[in-house]
Amino acid sequence: MPPVLSVKDLSVSMNGTKGMVPVLEHLSFDVAQGKTMALVGESGCGKSMTALAIMQLLPEDFRVTSGSILLDGVEVLSASPKELRSLRGDKMSMIFQEPMTALNPLYTVGDQIGEVLRQHRGLSRRDAHAQAIQFLKAVQIPAADKRVDAYPHQLSGGMRQRVMIAMALACKPKLLIADEPTTALDVTVQAQIFDLLSELQDDTDTAIVLITHDLGAVAELADDVAVLYAGRCIEQGTAHEVIARARHPYTRGLMACVPHLQLGRMSNHASAELDEIPGMVPPLGARGPDCAFLPRCAFAGAICRAQPQPPLDRIDAGAAVSCWRHQEITP
Amino acid sequence: MSDGLNISAPADVLLDVNDLVVHFPAGRRGMFGPPSKVHAVDGVSFRVRRGTTFGIVGESGSGKSTTAQAVMRLIPMTSGQIVFGGENIADFRGERLRLARSKFQIVFQDPFSALDPRRRAGDLIREPLDLLGIGSPREREVRVKQLLEEVGLPPQAADLFPHQFSGGQRQRLCIARAMAPEPDLIVCDEAVSALDVAIQAQILNLLKKLQRERGLTYIFISHDLGVIQHFCDEIAVMYLGRIVEQAPAQVFFSAPLHPYSWSLISAAAPPGPLRDRLKKDYLVKGDPPSPVDPPPGCRFAQRCPFVVERCRDELPILQVEAEEHFIACHRTGEIAPPDFASL
Amino acid sequence: MTTIESTAIKPDKTALPVSAAASPTMAALRQFARSPAGVVGAVVLLFLMLATLFGPSIYGVDPLDIAGAPFTPPDADTWLGTDYLGRDILAGLLQGGRATLTVGGVAAIITIVIGVTIGSLAGFFGGPIDTALTKITEFFQILPPLLFAMVLVTLFGQTLTTVTIAIGVVSWPSAARLTRAEFLRLRNLDFVKASRAAGAGNGHLILLVVLPNALPPIIVSATLAIGVAILFEGGLSFLGLGDPNTMSWGLMLGQNRNYVLNAWWTVAFPGAAIFIAVLAISLIGDGVNDAINPRLRKRG
Numbered sequence: 001m002p003p004v005l006s007v008k009d010l011s012v013s014m015n016g017t018k019g020m021v022p023v024l025e026h027l028s029f030d031v032a033q034g035k036t037m038a039l040v041g042e043s044g045c046g047k048s049m050t051a052l053a054i055m056q057l058l059p060e061d062f063r064v065t066s067g068s069i070l071l072d073g074v075e076v077l078s079a080s081p082k083e084l085r086s087l088r089g090d091k092m093s094m095i096f097q098e099p100m101t102a103l104n105p106l107y108t109v110g111d112q113i114g115e116v117l118r119q120h121r122g123l124s125r126r127d128a129h130a131q132a133i134q135f136l137k138a139v140q141i142p143a144a145d146k147r148v149d150a151y152p153h154q155l156s157g158g159m160r161q162r163v164m165i166a167m168a169l170a171c172k173p174k175l176l177i178a179d180e181p182t183t184a185l186d187v188t189v190q191a192q193i194f195d196l197l198s199e200l201q202d203d204t205d206t207a208i209v210l211i212t213h214d215l216g217a218v219a220e221l222a223d224d225v226a227v228l229y230a231g232r233c234i235e236q237g238t239a240h241e242v243i244a245r246a247r248h249p250y251t252r253g254l255m256a257c258v259p260h261l262q263l264g265r266m267s268n269h270a271s272a273e274l275d276e277i278p279g280m281v282p283p284l285g286a287r288g289p290d291c292a293f294l295p296r297c298a299f300a301g302a303i304c305r306a307q308p309q310p311p312l313d314r315i316d317a318g319a320a321v322s323c324w325r326h327q328e329i330t331p
Numbered sequence: 332m333s334d335g336l337n338i339s340a341p342a343d344v345l346l347d348v349n350d351l352v353v354h355f356p357a358g359r360r361g362m363f364g365p366p367s368k369v370h371a372v373d374g375v376s377f378r379v380r381r382g383t384t385f386g387i388v389g390e391s392g393s394g395k396s397t398t399a400q401a402v403m404r405l406i407p408m409t410s411g412q413i414v415f416g417g418e419n420i421a422d423f424r425g426e427r428l429r430l431a432r433s434k435f436q437i438v439f440q441d442p443f444s445a446l447d448p449r450r451r452a453g454d455l456i457r458e459p460l461d462l463l464g465i466g467s468p469r470e471r472e473v474r475v476k477q478l479l480e481e482v483g484l485p486p487q488a489a490d491l492f493p494h495q496f497s498g499g500q501r502q503r504l505c506i507a508r509a510m511a512p513e514p515d516l517i518v519c520d521e522a523v524s525a526l527d528v529a530i531q532a533q534i535l536n537l538l539k540k541l542q543r544e545r546g547l548t549y550i551f552i553s554h555d556l557g558v559i560q561h562f563c564d565e566i567a568v569m570y571l572g573r574i575v576e577q578a579p580a581q582v583f584f585s586a587p588l589h590p591y592s593w594s595l596i597s598a599a600a601p602p603g604p605l606r607d608r609l610k611k612d613y614l615v616k617g618d619p620p621s622p623v624d625p626p627p628g629c630r631f632a633q634r635c636p637f638v639v640e641r642c643r644d645e646l647p648i649l650q651v652e653a654e655e656h657f658i659a660c661h662r663t664g665e666i667a668p669p670d671f672a673s674l
Numbered sequence: 675m676t677t678i679e680s681t682a683i684k685p686d687k688t689a690l691p692v693s694a695a696a697s698p699t700m701a702a703l704r705q706f707a708r709s710p711a712g713v714v715g716a717v718v719l720l721f722l723m724l725a726t727l728f729g730p731s732i733y734g735v736d737p738l739d740i741a742g743a744p745f746t747p748p749d750a751d752t753w754l755g756t757d758y759l760g761r762d763i764l765a766g767l768l769q770g771g772r773a774t775l776t777v778g779g780v781a782a783i784i785t786i787v788i789g790v791t792i793g794s795l796a797g798f799f800g801g802p803i804d805t806a807l808t809k810i811t812e813f814f815q816i817l818p819p820l821l822f823a824m825v826l827v828t829l830f831g832q833t834l835t836t837v838t839i840a841i842g843v844v845s846w847p848s849a850a851r852l853t854r855a856e857f858l859r860l861r862n863l864d865f866v867k868a869s870r871a872a873g874a875g876n877g878h879l880i881l882l883v884v885l886p887n888a889l890p891p892i893i894v895s896a897t898l899a900i901g902v903a904i905l906f907e908g909g910l911s912f913l914g915l916g917d918p919n920t921m922s923w924g925l926m927l928g929q930n931r932n933y934v935l936n937a938w939w940t941v942a943f944p945g946a947a948i949f950i951a952v953l954a955i956s957l958i959g960d961g962v963n964d965a966i967n968p969r970l971r972k973r974g
Contacts, residue, residue: 042528158618259557260557261556261600263585277532278533429875435871437871447887449887462874
């Protein structure tokens with residue numbers, strides 16, 4: 001079966017004062033029906049730009065400079081504005097980090113969910129309203145038949161994000177893009193939203209692109225993962241393989257610098273120092289052809305300085321990595 | 332109220348907060364109804380030992396940041412005592428309060444809004460020294476360079492404006508500024524929450540280093556249990572304006588007693604079978620309710636899986652359960668805590 | 675879990691900009707210089723100011739002297755014609771511009787000083803102080819400004835000083851409301867709290883922390899207030915309530931208004947002068963707005 005989403009060699013540039021600056025370089029990945037692909041990285045690594053490129057919602061100054069994005073066999077990059085409008089919300093939809101600003105404060109949540117259905121499914125107002133209640137029930141909002149007439153500000157953050165999910169899934173899209181869907185939420189609510197997403201995915205077989213900085217979320221939700229650094233994919237593979245055997249020094253650093261909760265034992269937490277990745281992501285326009293992680297890498301060797309960044313090198317069926325020294329440094 | 336009120340406190344206690352209450356007005360219910368109040372902080376007491384880190388964890392609306400800012404005397408408090416270094420600073424006003432501020436400082440969550448965009452980094456770090464009249468102008472300049480170095484920034488950073496720094500660098504500036512008057516206590520109000528994980532580790536290590544070198548005391552506010560465990564010696568869990576559990580870190584993460592603590596832990600546990608089981612048994616549903624006019628009884632009663640009639644009527648008081656382990660729950664001992672050791 | 679050798683705390687020296695960039699004020703000035711409307715406005719206004727400053731001595735005609743027959747149309751001797759008493763219109767324009775522009779500037783300063791003082795105190799302290807000051811502001815705001823100014827001028831005499839003060843006194847409420855809104859927004863930001871935590875008192879916070887950050891919209895409104903004040907002065911003089919002893923554009927309009935059908939030049943030139951001055955000032959206001967409103971600025 002062909003993948004729902006197939007991104008090939010995607011590059012995005014920003015048209016700044018100093019000309020075109022690459023933001024995302026040569027990204028390729030596939031997402032199959034019912035699977036979840038996670039894009040992971042720090043801010044400024046290009047993960048949100050990928051999402052916006054797929055939705056064709058890039059900000060004014062940004063351009064796709066190469067590549068192709070096939071959604072269910074349709075080239076998104078050459079779609080007309082009219083085709084795009086019917087794709088968005090119907091075949092692909094997106095949920096955002098901040099559900100308060102992503103919902104229109106002047107309409108009830110029922111109207112907003114109903115609007116999607118009326119636009120893409122041609123439902124009557126009454127049917128759309130009834131459907132909206134069903135969707136709110138599906139995303140486990142208590143007292144859905146009352147809440148359907150609530151305005152966004154009357155709901156809590158967690159409920160707003162549930163409404164966003166209901167809206168996004170209203171037309172049973174093939175692809176859902178979730179851009180940091182839980183970052184703005186409380187921890188106990190985050191866990192509930194993750195559970196909800198994976199339950200709904202089991203029911204609907206939607207393909208999900210999950211954008212996150214949280215490797216814990218990846219372990220929980222994702223089937224595959226691509227780790228982005230400074231606009232380049234530096235490691236890609238199944239989530240299990242990448243988390244269990246990270247090969248790129250950056251991926252390993254990311255995992256080591258998060259303090260993991262240790263339960264049940266008398267840990268000697270206080271003395272421990274976190275492993276840190278020194279420095280920061282090079283800003284846009286300051287990225288040369290050599291490995292972007294080079295200045296921060298504890299394993300950088302002569303070959304890294306002498307050669308440009310290597311292409312993603314497929315190691316086995318489960319993983320690919322872009323690092324000159326991955327064989328030497330993998331324990 | 333007198334300054335010498337807390338003679339009973341052990342000598343190594345730097346801060347002793349007693350029954351702190353912060354209420355905000357929240358309009359009226361209807362046009363003629365009684366005025367509503369946000370019970371942001373509702374009777375919070377805790378002690379912080381010199382040279383240690385006291386962690387406060389909780390979700391939005393728990394009152395953790397309000398507690399921190401009230402202790403810093405940055406927002407008006409309704410009642411309570413804040414005994415800092417033997418003096419009740421809750422009574423301080425005007426000039427006396429202004430000068431006392433040199434001993435307690437704060438680092439905010441968002442390093443983008445915490446620095447005046449119109450002033451250079453050096454001026455911002457020097458500001459507390461200028462305002463509190465510490466050192467001669469020459470000495471202040473030297474001190475600014477010193478502080479920049481201590482937080483890992485080059486001296487020429489003093490001439491730059493905040494927008495020229497990255498998020499992590501700005502948080503370093505905020506720390507340098509908080510360090511400037513040589514305080515005893517620094518409150519870190521979600522100080523690493525807005526940063527990328529790699530930067531977060533840098534800042535946590537920096538704070539640890541400064542604590543080692545200068546014997547600083549921290550109040551560390553966070554919603555991230557992993558960070559809290561890594562960084563804090565003692566942990567207080569807040570829910571809707573009240574502390575529901577307080578214990579030394581090791582005790583808290585090996586034998587937590589409050590159902591809300593279990594829920595927080597189950598949401599933050601590393602992925603795996605343990606997490607799945609914890610989530611199934613202990614993760615609560617729904618969102619934290621609003622702190623406007625909370626109902627009587629235990630604040631957590633609405634969401635608690637172990638709720639009984641008594642919980643809805645009677646507010647549980649924070650009580651000593653074991654040495655240094657405090658808990659506010661009617662059902663302690665009646666319900667079995669999660670067993671972490673079986674895995 | 676793999677481990678990477680723990681690195682010591684390295685100074686975070688990566689990617690610090692090499693040069694100390696200009697201050698936000700300098701950046702705004704540079705931005706202003708790039709706005710065509712602002713630059714045109716500034717050039718025109720500068721020309722008007724220089725003309726009124728040095729024009730009278732260069733042109734060398736006393737605006738109160740009779741220069742020819744009344745209602746002489748523009749010709750080689752009197753370039754813009756003469757008015758109903760035979761006074762030279764160009765001389766009047768050059769001389770009168772001083773008063774008009776001064777009234778505009780000073781009245782705008784009065785407007786801003788009163789407005790910013792009241793607005794900042796109300797916004798910063800909130801509570802009962804805010805309520806009281808807001809009531810006072812509203813009281814002044816509901817008075818019809820032109821009528822109120824006429825009353826003031828009638829009561830205290832038709833001098834240029836009274837006119838200026840009257841204009842300032844009737845126009846400050848909008849500046850006060852704007853300042854108050856900015857202060858309300860800014861006073862709860864972390865950097866203000868951070869300054870308080872650093873030991874800043876209320877005076878320091880208001881003047882050195884909040885006010886500089888509240889200034890951008892206030893500057894824009896101050897610029898526009900100059901234009902409004904010039905129009906106001908014109909209006910008062912037109913109604914015969916200006917200072918009859920000081921030549922101003924408004925006075926010229928007022929004194930010649932009955933002859934507009936017989937001798938268009940007596941009214942058209944002072945009117946055009948006011949129009950050009952106010953237009954130039956609004957163009958400057960636009961430029962200032964573009965320069966200090968970062969949302970409109972293009973990404974660098």
